[in-house]
Amino acid sequence: MKNLSSKKVAILATDGFEESELSSPKEALEGAGATVHIIAPKSGKIKGWKDGNWSNEYEVDKTLAEANEGDYTALVLPGGVINPDTLRQNEDAINFIRSFFKSHKPVAAICHAPQLLIEAGVVEGRKITSYNSIKTDLKNAGANWVDKEVVCDQGLVTSRNPDDLPAFNKKLIEEVKEGKHEGQTV
Numbered sequence: 001m002k003n004l005s006s007k008k009v010a011i012l013a014t015d016g017f018e019e020s021e022l023s024s025p026k027e028a029l030e031g032a033g034a035t036v037h038i039i040a041p042k043s044g045k046i047k048g049w050k051d052g053n054w055s056n057e058y059e060v061d062k063t064l065a066e067a068n069e070g071d072y073t074a075l076v077l078p079g080g081v082i083n084p085d086t087l088r089q090n091e092d093a094i095n096f097i098r099s100f101f102k103s104h105k106p107v108a109a110i111c112h113a114p115q116l117l118i119e120a121g122v123v124e125g126r127k128i129t130s131y132n133s134i135k136t137d138l139k140n141a142g143a144n145w146v147d148k149e150v151v152c153d154q155g156l157v158t159s160r161n162p163d164d165l166p167a168f169n170k171k172l173i174e175e176v177k178e179g180k181h182e183g184q185t186v
Helices: 019-031 082-087 091-102 114-120 132-140 162-178
Strands: 008-012 035-040 045-050 053-059 074-077 107-110 151-153 156-159
Touching (some): 008 019, 008 091, 019 035, 019 053, 019 074, 074 091, 091 107, 107 162
Parallel strands (some): 008 035
Antiparallel strands (some): 151 156
């Protein structure tokens, strides 16, 4: 069913993203009819991480400098350890993430990607899940951390790890279909 044919979704990533956490949501969104762009700090290709090793390369559709939040319905943040740790040091990446919250658009973050949400200053008072090792970081930033396969708080979708991808993708598609969440705060 192509119910997202009018929607465009950005996936923000850089080298070292958990491969399944980019490829699975991308395939699910495209399968639902959405247009999906991979956004990265650099042009060319970015390399995934799978089973403790470098994996496949993915073509970057737009650089952060070229991307504009206004062109997208939603944002997906894949995890992995390297990817969010690198991106959270990039002010353009943090501003790009923050802009989706300011516009009340759906944002989905899985595994270690909520580290980016901490850096963007958007987790306080929100119900969130993540990879267990960053639970304390999220709590210290004011989030209400819970251990569930998928959590949705006013358009913010979070999951713990690749095992949660089926539930994550289902909730992500639902939120993209719904669109803006006016109650969402920055």
